[in-house]
Amino acid sequence: MMRSVNPDLDLTISRVIKAPRSVIWSAWTDPWSFEQWWVPAPAKCKVLEMDLRPGGSFETQISEDGGEFVPHLSGCFLDIVDGERITFTNALLGGWRPAEHPFMTAIVTLQEHPQGTEYVAHVMHKNDADRAMHEKMGFADGWGTVMEQLANLAEQRATSRARP
Amino acid sequence: MEQDARQLNGIFQAIADPTRRAVLGRLGSGPASVSDLAKPFDMALPSFMQHIRLLEESGWIRTRKVGRVRICAIEEEPFTAVERWLFEQRAIWEGRTDRLQQFVETIRVEETQE
Numbered sequence: 001m002m003r004s005v006n007p008d009l010d011l012t013i014s015r016v017i018k019a020p021r022s023v024i025w026s027a028w029t030d031p032w033s034f035e036q037w038w039v040p041a042p043a044k045c046k047v048l049e050m051d052l053r054p055g056g057s058f059e060t061q062i063s064e065d066g067g068e069f070v071p072h073l074s075g076c077f078l079d080i081v082d083g084e085r086i087t088f089t090n091a092l093l094g095g096w097r098p099a100e101h102p103f104m105t106a107i108v109t110l111q112e113h114p115q116g117t118e119y120v121a122h123v124m125h126k127n128d129a130d131r132a133m134h135e136k137m138g139f140a141d142g143w144g145t146v147m148e149q150l151a152n153l154a155e156q157r158a159t160s161r162a163r164p
Numbered sequence: 165m166e167q168d169a170r171q172l173n174g175i176f177q178a179i180a181d182p183t184r185r186a187v188l189g190r191l192g193s194g195p196a197s198v199s200d201l202a203k204p205f206d207m208a209l210p211s212f213m214q215h216i217r218l219l220e221e222s223g224w225i226r227t228r229k230v231g232r233v234r235i236c237a238i239e240e241e242p243f244t245a246v247e248r249w250l251f252e253q254r255a256i257w258e259g260r261t262d263r264l265q266q267f268v269e270t271i272r273v274e275e276t277q278e
Contacts, residue, residue: 037263
């Protein structure tokens, strides 16, 4: 399939993870495992539906600061290649029903690598009013999320560098 | 693209330090003077000023002098709205990937130990 890249709308995360492909696959596709890493602590993730087939519903909730669980991701899987690739979007819901606020399609691929597995997430975004709406949520809100994520990221990188 | 990558490296480097992250966190709720920002830290002012300078050089903050007081504020200029949005999405996905990596690599360690 032809996949075009738009640097203003797409992002690609690539990482070599020291674990076999099957382990990463089950960390992604087993709902309990997925809940352990999808959102940053102390927030908690709950998987309501993870129907791994084209058109299958993908529905998660999030609880921040110990509060009640609220909708987080509502989407559907577009394509599943067992052990290798997961494609999902929030442009459609389970059973191909069009979603209210679509903005992304993500393609996660796992490839054999001498040190384990190469994990690649390619995320394509939509460019329109939904993003403007996101902007309206305010600089501080968006920035708070980013800062937290970045801080975690920097800490983890620092820790992993400190390891022998 | 290459310039973007360099800019991103500088941005990440600037926040790979708890003091600078705390300063940015504080400035997230509004501008503040250097002496107010320095208060929570057990640090000589010249050392603290180095952190402020690094944040300013990497484009995270801007400073201006009002009389004898230096006021710092978070800089919005380096990121256009779109860049900032994509940057935020990237941070979210980087975070997810970090946690997935940590999760599977921890499982592996536990399995080998059993």
